[in-house]
Amino acid sequence: METEQAVDALASLAQEHRLSIFRLLVQAGKEGLAAGAIAERLGVPPSSLSFHLAHLTRSGLISQERQSRTLIYRADYAAMNQLVAYLLENCCAGNACAVDLLVSQGACK
Template structure:
């Protein structure tokens, strides 16, 4: 993941409502949540929710899919994993006792 993309993800999550939305979608799992349920759970207007969801989608943290008249939003686990990998890539100088599965394996050309 490029630094610029990571910064976009962190910027999206640095706003309280977006972080709340993101956490709800993580809890919802792979089934996601319809937009209306998210708005109701957070007590926010649909237009406000739409603005925040757009920011999360743009950052690669959320995806959407239409099902009839409803739009379901889901956490983008591949995007989330990229952010985690970005953060943990150089963790503890690669010591598996400290970072275990978070260490990203890189070729010599990529890291040196």
């Protein structure tokens, strides 16, 4: 992952509503969630939500699929993993590293 992409992805997550959206979608898993369902849970007006969904989509962290009248959004785990990998590469540089910490904590399974 290149720096510009990383900045885009970070900017997508660096906003309360968008981070909440992303977390919801991660929880929702491969089923994903309709825009309306997200709006309902977060209490964000439709046009504002749409703005944030578009932001996340542009940066590649989520994807969109039309299912008849509703639009289903899903977290893109690969993109998120790439972002985390980028951060780890740029934060480890031979120093103590989050990976060891997380593995020892049994995070992620």
